[in-house]
Amino acid sequence: MSALALVTRVVLLASSATFQPLGGTLVQDGTARGVVTASPVAHYLPPGPHSFAYARPGYEAKEQNLDLAPRDVKTVDLDLVRTSSAITLYTAPAGAELRLDGRSIGTTQGSARGQASPELVPMEESRTLLLPMEELSYYWGYLSGPQAGLFLVTVDGGRVRVQFRAGAKLIREFEWRAPGQLTDLQKPAPRPVVTVDAAALQGVTAATLAFCPWADERTDMGITLNGERVAVAQIGPTMRSNAFVDEKRIPIPADKLKLLRLANELTVENPGRAIVALGHAYLEVRLADGRTARTAVANRFLFSATREEGLAAGKKYGWEIIPTNAVQAASLGQPAGPLRLSFPVVAH
Numbered sequence: 001m002s003a004l005a006l007v008t009r010v011v012l013l014a015s016s017a018t019f020q021p022l023g024g025t026l027v028q029d030g031t032a033r034g035v036v037t038a039s040p041v042a043h044y045l046p047p048g049p050h051s052f053a054y055a056r057p058g059y060e061a062k063e064q065n066l067d068l069a070p071r072d073v074k075t076v077d078l079d080l081v082r083t084s085s086a087i088t089l090y091t092a093p094a095g096a097e098l099r100l101d102g103r104s105i106g107t108t109q110g111s112a113r114g115q116a117s118p119e120l121v122p123m124e125e126s127r128t129l130l131l132p133m134e135e136l137s138y139y140w141g142y143l144s145g146p147q148a149g150l151f152l153v154t155v156d157g158g159r160v161r162v163q164f165r166a167g168a169k170l171i172r173e174f175e176w177r178a179p180g181q182l183t184d185l186q187k188p189a190p191r192p193v194v195t196v197d198a199a200a201l202q203g204v205t206a207a208t209l210a211f212c213p214w215a216d217e218r219t220d221m222g223i224t225l226n227g228e229r230v231a232v233a234q235i236g237p238t239m240r241s242n243a244f245v246d247e248k249r250i251p252i253p254a255d256k257l258k259l260l261r262l263a264n265e266l267t268v269e270n271p272g273r274a275i276v277a278l279g280h281a282y283l284e285v286r287l288a289d290g291r292t293a294r295t296a297v298a299n300r301f302l303f304s305a306t307r308e309e310g311l312a313a314g315k316k317y318g319w320e321i322i323p324t325n326a327v328q329a330a331s332l333g334q335p336a337g338p339l340r341l342s343f344p345v346v347a348h
Contacts, residue, residue, distance in 0.1 A: 304329075
């Protein structure tokens with residue numbers, strides 16, 4: 001046996017199981033038996049066919065089948081071949097970040113011991129927002145938006161720490177020692193919700209329509225708010241990596257502010273029959289007292305054509321990245337919409 005091979009021995013004596021090394025997971029007859037933390041483990045198996053699978057991170061998993069006759073005693077040897085190696089690194093000075101195959105594995109304190117493994121360790125099964133929903137301009141709720149946004153992940157033994165930064169600014173930081181058990185170290189407070197009423201909208205001094213477009217070619221789109229044209233927006237071309245990401249802001253002319261309502265309808269006119277789309281739309285207004293109020297971000301994406309029309313024109317990317325139930329499409333050449341954009345209202 002090579003120096004990198006370890007033996008896991010399962011002894012059936014109607015029945016007893018002995019394991020080396022401990023810490024692996026056992027599956028018997030298709031049923032997970034959990035992590036093996038002690039050896040030997042005594043239990044009884046009925047006569048007949050049985051299967052065993054033993055696995056441990058850093059080793060190649062192995063399975064074996066056998067048949068037990070009445071009063072039979074059998075031994076199963078599972079040789080787990082190690083697929084990773086332990087390494088010891090000495091660094092000077094201490095405090096250097098170590099990266100293995102481009103992935104950070106920790107910070108040294110004069111020496112470091114790491115293990116290279118092809119297996120990924122689950123971080124968290126469920127999706128967790130790193131920023132409050134109110135801080136995002138995106139329907140998805142995914143982390144996005146801030147300029148120069150980046151993740152910084154640090155692994156220190158059993159502790160994993162995650163930072164989200166906008167350049168040098170630390171926005172959110174949390175850590176965990178067990179999957180799914182997060183501890184917040186820094187978390188921004190949600191943006192205060194500014195409520196309005198009809199009287200407040202009458203005193204608005206400025207308004208902006210914001211959205212994130214996708215278009216392969218440059219085109220002009222007519223923007224209609226509550227049934228009246230308010231602007232013409234130049235859209236595209238958009239790099240694929242920036243589709244529905246780069247925000248475009250369209251000022252609402254002062255003489256059109258009177259169109260604002262608590263619940264608004266946005267329509268996009270497409271006289272050039274261009275294939276474009278926009279999403280993450282919202283209205284932002286400056287109130288008479290200087291505060292800024294926003295509508296909720298629209299949960300639909302306006303497409304100027306159907307998927308079939310886009311495919312016929314050789315333009316399909318927008319439909320590939322937006323879920324079908326979030327698409328609101330018009331026939332090519334027809335106005336797209338309306339999107340409904342509502343302000344949070346004062347409770348009475």
